[in-house]
Amino acid sequence: MIYWFTGASTQAVSTGAYRAVEFIKRNIKLDDSSEKASVEDSKKVVEICTEYAQKGMFNIFLTVFFATLAFACLEPFFFIGYLISIAIFGLFQAIFMANAGGAWDNAKKLVEVELKEKGSELHAACVVGDTVGDPFKDTSSVALNPVIKFTTLFGLLAVELAIELPAGTSTALAALFYAISVIFVYRSFYMMRIEKGVAA
Numbered sequence: 001m002i003y004w005f006t007g008a009s010t011q012a013v014s015t016g017a018y019r020a021v022e023f024i025k026r027n028i029k030l031d032d033s034s035e036k037a038s039v040e041d042s043k044k045v046v047e048i049c050t051e052y053a054q055k056g057m058f059n060i061f062l063t064v065f066f067a068t069l070a071f072a073c074l075e076p077f078f079f080i081g082y083l084i085s086i087a088i089f090g091l092f093q094a095i096f097m098a099n100a101g102g103a104w105d106n107a108k109k110l111v112e113v114e115l116k117e118k119g120s121e122l123h124a125a126c127v128v129g130d131t132v133g134d135p136f137k138d139t140s141s142v143a144l145n146p147v148i149k150f151t152t153l154f155g156l157l158a159v160e161l162a163i164e165l166p167a168g169t170s171t172a173l174a175a176l177f178y179a180i181s182v183i184f185v186y187r188s189f190y191m192m193r194i195e196k197g198v199a200a
Helices: 002-027 039-074 076-114 121-164 167-190
Strands: none
Touching: 002 039, 002 076, 002 121, 002 167, 039 076, 039 121, 039 167, 076 121
16 A cells, blocks of 8 residues: 555656646747746646646545445454554655655765766766656655554544444455455556646
């Protein structure tokens, strides 16, 4: 769950950024420094980024929601193990992504300021790294905390309800909720792909 979440959130950010860059290339002349971007164009860029962020978070939230219900209905002790595992793996994944993203960002600054190689192939490589690093440190890593909190608080309530249900009903609900979560996992990647030639 932790590794899926980080991948899905990075995918949503990447697709939104790609669509925003596409719009900027088509409508805003960046080469002409005397001409500023219009307010309408700037609002459109913000709208594109917001749209893809909302699309991504819609899929992510519903996946976490239904997966939590599924695991809570499956077996209480299994769910306890699940909570412990996402807390442990989530902690180390958050630290890893924050450090990796910060390292990529600092590498670009080092090349630009200290090595003074802006425009070189080394700088181009660092820009690519920073493009990956920004969603690492600013999106996925910091968002793991609310995912873990929501899963814990909501899941404990769901377990209390699931315990009261007959075993067969609880297992059937677990299978149903898990199937729904898999649909949104699929949507989080395949509905958020960057398809060239498609207008934003």
